[in-house]
Amino acid sequence: SQNTQPHQQANNLWSSRMAFILAAAGSAVGLGNIWKFPYITGENGGGAFVLVYLACIFLIGVPVLIAETMIGRRGGQSPVATMRTLTQTEGTARGWRIIGWNGVIASFLVLSFYAVIGGWALVYIGKAASGLFTGADAETIGGQFGGFLANPWELLLWHSVFMAIVVFIVGRGIRSGLEKAVNMLMPLLFVLLIAMVIYAMNNGSFGRAVSFMFSPDFSKLTTAGVLTALGHAAFTLSIGIGVLMAYGSYLPKDVNIARTAMTIAVLDTSVALLAGLAIFPLVFANGLEPGAGPGLIFVTLPLAFGQMSGGALFGTIFFALLLVAAITSAISMLEPVVEWLEEHKGVSRAKSAFGGGLAIWFIGIGTVLSFNVWEDLHPLGFIAFFEGKTVFDLLDFLVSNLMMPLGGLAIALFAGWAMKREGLPADIGLQGGAFRAFMFVLRYLTPAGIGVVFLYNLI
Numbered sequence: 001s002q003n004t005q006p007h008q009q010a011n012n013l014w015s016s017r018m019a020f021i022l023a024a025a026g027s028a029v030g031l032g033n034i035w036k037f038p039y040i041t042g043e044n045g046g047g048a049f050v051l052v053y054l055a056c057i058f059l060i061g062v063p064v065l066i067a068e069t070m071i072g073r074r075g076g077q078s079p080v081a082t083m084r085t086l087t088q089t090e091g092t093a094r095g096w097r098i099i100g101w102n103g104v105i106a107s108f109l110v111l112s113f114y115a116v117i118g119g120w121a122l123v124y125i126g127k128a129a130s131g132l133f134t135g136a137d138a139e140t141i142g143g144q145f146g147g148f149l150a151n152p153w154e155l156l157l158w159h160s161v162f163m164a165i166v167v168f169i170v171g172r173g174i175r176s177g178l179e180k181a182v183n184m185l186m187p188l189l190f191v192l193l194i195a196m197v198i199y200a201m202n203n204g205s206f207g208r209a210v211s212f213m214f215s216p217d218f219s220k221l222t223t224a225g226v227l228t229a230l231g232h233a234a235f236t237l238s239i240g241i242g243v244l245m246a247y248g249s250y251l252p253k254d255v256n257i258a259r260t261a262m263t264i265a266v267l268d269t270s271v272a273l274l275a276g277l278a279i280f281p282l283v284f285a286n287g288l289e290p291g292a293g294p295g296l297i298f299v300t301l302p303l304a305f306g307q308m309s310g311g312a313l314f315g316t317i318f319f320a321l322l323l324v325a326a327i328t329s330a331i332s333m334l335e336p337v338v339e340w341l342e343e344h345k346g347v348s349r350a351k352s353a354f355g356g357g358l359a360i361w362f363i364g365i366g367t368v369l370s371f372n373v374w375e376d377l378h379p380l381g382f383i384a385f386f387e388g389k390t391v392f393d394l395l396d397f398l399v400s401n402l403m404m405p406l407g408g409l410a411i412a413l414f415a416g417w418a419m420k421r422e423g424l425p426a427d428i429g430l431q432g433g434a435f436r437a438f439m440f441v442l443r444y445l446t447p448a449g450i451g452v453v454f455l456y457n458l459i
């Protein structure tokens with residue numbers, strides 16, 4: 001494939017800047033914001049963690065988001081092929097190609113556990129609709145969730161359904177599949193989250209939640225917590241994993257990447273903070289544990305839906321929208337894998353989606369079992385750092401805390417130091433002082449930030 005930029009043909013391009021924003025924001029906004037952000041904030045003590053997370057978003061996340069999209073548009077192919085082409089055209093060392101490979105492998109692994117949690121959202125649509133939560137207390141609702149997790153077959157069923165939906169959408173192709181999937185449902189999710197925050201203001205311990213989330217107590221933050229904050233900044237923006245490279249390859253030349261990236265980051269961050277503000281007031285008002293782990297939203301939100309009038313309908317819509325958000329993220333994870341199979345193995349899109357999806361589904365069984373049969377299995381438990389980590393915890397750690405931030409680091413270094421400067425201001429969409437300031441951040445602050453977090457965790 002010596003044909004550079006095959007994706008940059010008119011019929012393949014995003015129909016507009018808006019379509020790209022919707023797709024990239026669709027990838028960004030997902031379970032990371034609504035499921036993961038609140039529970040890891042709870043586990044890591046609140047305010048100080050949130051502050052570090054916000055710093056990581058704007059100091060590390062946004063610059064990498066910009067650089068990765070720009071690289072993708074320049075290369076115009078799958079992440080692996082884009083990196084191969086760019087190492088040639090930019091005259092850099094071949095070693096940078098690892099960025100593409102890291103992306104394909106990380107996307108593969110991340111979807112394996114993401115799909116399992118996606119299955120939880122799927123099930124909770126039905127649970128909400130059936131009125132199961134109506135009038136139930138915290139103990140009952142916690143018991144429902146625990147009972148659900150205890151049954152591996154049920155988790156496997158919904159994991160499979162979720163994967164099937166994702167494979168179907170991706171198999172149909174970039175325009176018909178992705179653009180249709182990413183429609184106007186996300187603004188509705190945003191509105192619903194605001195409604196939940198208002199409910200929490202009136203019915204929860206709102207003041208306590210605000211001070212938990214926003215008054216930093218650094219004594220509660222460990223070095224591992226800082227790494228988790230960095231990892232989550234990468235996870236939530238979908239950076240360092242080839243997704244934005246893949247999506248950027250379809251982006252028209254005249255779209256301003258810097259402005260678009262900022263829009264996506266602000267949107268993604270608002271959704272996460274709103275989710276926290278909806279959940280923590282209910283956690284405190286009901287005497288629940290903020291550090292309860294991955295089940296946090298599946299216990300607190302049903303509790304609220306069970307108490308509000310019209311809660312069954314509201315809850316059904318909420319979990320349905322959460323599912324849509326999860327699907328738009330999941331299809332973006334399958335994209336680098338499918339593009340790689342298409343370009344390197346010459347397999348059709350439909351077959352790539354099916355074959356890749358099947359392999360990912362299989363790996364996902366490890367996560368399914370982590371919540372029941374393998375609950376007490378800690379494969380790397382003999383290493384102090386991984387003590388108590390299940391297969392799911394290890395996969396999440398490997399992808400979110402290692403592969404994504406290190407992929408981001410490599411992208412920042414590649415764009416900041418290895419690529420030719422000419423044409424960069426126009427490609428990024430920044431001129432003069434703004435461009436120089438951006439390059440300073442990308443070349444020094446972003447790598448230093450990631451480097452310091454890793455150094456501290458190694459010592």
Ligand code: PHE
Nearest residue numbers: 028030031032033235236238
């Ligand atoms: N950003 C997504 C979320 O917050 C997760 C994701 C990770 C998507 C990696 C693509 C790649 O839910």
Ligand code: NA
Nearest residue numbers: 028029032236
């Ligand atoms: Na996100």
